[in-house]
Amino acid sequence: MADERIEIPVELRAFVARDLRPVKPLAPPLRRALGLVPVAIGLLFAAVVIFGMRRDATRIGLALTWGASTLQIVLGLALVVAALREAVPGTTLPRRVVGAALGTVIVAVLTITILTWTTSPTEIAPGFVAWVWGVCLTGTIVSALPALALAGWLAARAFPLRPRLTGALYGVGAGLMADAGWRLFCHFSHPAHVFGAHTLGIAATGALGVVLANWLVRSGE
Amino acid sequence: MHDLDGPGGPVDDGAACQLAALMTGYQAGSLPAFESLYAALASPLLAYLAALCRDRGQAQDLLQETFLQIHRSRRAYRPELPVRPWVFTIARHVWLMDRRYRNRRPRSEGELPDVPVPAEVESLADRDRLRRALDDVLPDRREALLLHHVWGFSFAEIAQMLGIRADAAKLRSSRGMADLRRLLVEGNRG
Numbered sequence: 392m393a394d395e396r397i398e399i400p401v402e403l404r405a406f407v408a409r410d411l412r413p414v415k416p417l418a419p420p421l422r423r424a425l426g427l428v429p430v431a432i433g434l435l436f437a438a439v440v441i442f443g444m445r446r447d448a449t450r451i452g453l454a455l456t457w458g459a460s461t462l463q464i465v466l467g468l469a470l471v472v473a474a475l476r477e478a479v480p481g482t483t484l485p486r487r488v489v490g491a492a493l494g495t496v497i498v499a500v501l502t503i504t505i506l507t508w509t510t511s512p513t514e515i516a517p518g519f520v521a522w523v524w525g526v527c528l529t530g531t532i533v534s535a536l537p538a539l540a541l542a543g544w545l546a547a548r549a550f551p552l553r554p555r556l557t558g559a560l561y562g563v564g565a566g567l568m569a570d571a572g573w574r575l576f577c578h579f580s581h582p583a584h585v586f587g588a589h590t591l592g593i594a595a596t597g598a599l600g601v602v603l604a605n606w607l608v609r610s611g612e
Numbered sequence: 613m614h615d616l617d618g619p620g621g622p623v624d625d626g627a628a629c630q631l632a633a634l635m636t637g638y639q640a641g642s643l644p645a646f647e648s649l650y651a652a653l654a655s656p657l658l659a660y661l662a663a664l665c666r667d668r669g670q671a672q673d674l675l676q677e678t679f680l681q682i683h684r685s686r687r688a689y690r691p692e693l694p695v696r697p698w699v700f701t702i703a704r705h706v707w708l709m710d711r712r713y714r715n716r717r718p719r720s721e722g723e724l725p726d727v728p729v730p731a732e733v734e735s736l737a738d739r740d741r742l743r744r745a746l747d748d749v750l751p752d753r754r755e756a757l758l759l760h761h762v763w764g765f766s767f768a769e770i771a772q773m774l775g776i777r778a779d780a781a782k783l784r785s786s787r788g789m790a791d792l793r794r795l796l797v798e799g800n801r802g
Binding site: 396397399400403404406407408410411412413414415416417418419478479480481482483484485486487548549550552553 | 636639640641642643646647650651654655658675676679680681683684685686687688689690691692693694697698699700701702705769771772773774775776777780
């Protein structure tokens with residue numbers, strides 16, 4: 392079978408000949424993800440610059456404020472790199488790697504939340520719970536949108552064969568980066584608030600990534 | 613082995629470099645480079661698609677769709693990557709998409725496509741029986757078995773194409789080969 396020579400169908404050859412403009416090969420995922428670094432830095436500082444630093448910043452210390460947020464930024468960028476790699480055919484990520492990456496994110500978020508709560512337990516005053524919840528959930532999602540859009544565009548320039556997985560990876564990555572800045576402004580460390588608003592915001596951004604990646608693939612067909 | 617020495621078999625470093633050079637030329641806008649790529653890859657891709665969908669006519673349609681997708685996504689190929697895992701992954705995706713939208717037709721015994729057969733079992737039965745036995749191997753195992761033994765991909769390459777670990781690819785392939793041997797031996801006894 393392999394010895395037989397298959398002629399190019401006339402229609403296919405004509406189509407390719409008509410459409411054969413030079414294209415520039417994509418750079419490696421790590422280099423492409425560097426485009427997100429300015430956005431990530433902006434997200435880290437935006438909430439603090441606009442709304443101010445959380446009230447208990449001195450008590451929880453540098454490691455649990457800027458240190459933990461920088462860790463979230465790095466993890467978020469790593470997820471975007473993984474998504475950009477996943478978007479190139481032939482370099483598909485094994486399930487174990489995807490599981491390990493998402494597992495690392497969960498462990499990191501849990502650890503930061505618990506350490507912050509044990510160092511500085513702060514709760515929302517009764518009557519303001521829903522309002523604060525709405526602000527933090529919406530703030531996390533809205534501030535993630537620039538990173539989400541840029542990561543989605545970068546991934547769509549490749550050829551994601553598993554768009555839902557690609558979108559989930561860069562969506563969670565964008566959510567982590569957004570929450571890295573938002574948590575520096577939010578004054579409340581109660582786990583119910585952090586998981587119910589901030590972590591939910593990260594998960595919601597992941598879901599938006601899935602929707603975006605699917606839409607980008609379909610609109611490109 | 614039927615296909616090992618042809619363009620569908622394992623490629624040495626020189627051939628891999630040649631494919632990468634053709635792909636780079638194709639990205640730069642060279643029609644002859646596309647034609648050479650087609651000549652080098654159409655036959656193994658057709659055999660792979662026939663092995664996946666078990667229908668030669670459908671495989672030919674999928675082959676053209678695969679080259680259209682390769683054309684659309686040629687920017688995504690990076691010169692430092694091997695070409696064959698890249699195009700085989702796209703072919704597999706085209707088959708999966710087609711399968712999703714198509715109601716699978718029941719196939720008759722006589723319509724089995726002329727899929728390649730691993731050399732290791734060629735002596736155990738005639739080609740027609742080999743193909744029927746191969747058809748009874750679980751699809752996941754059959755795919756890994758063919759990718760490794762017929763098209764010569766390494767387990768690391770298969771892992772990247774299928775989104776699994778290299779040792780899982782090796783396990784699928786070796787279990788597929790064991791199943792195939794068992795089916796052929798049982799057939800010889802019967």
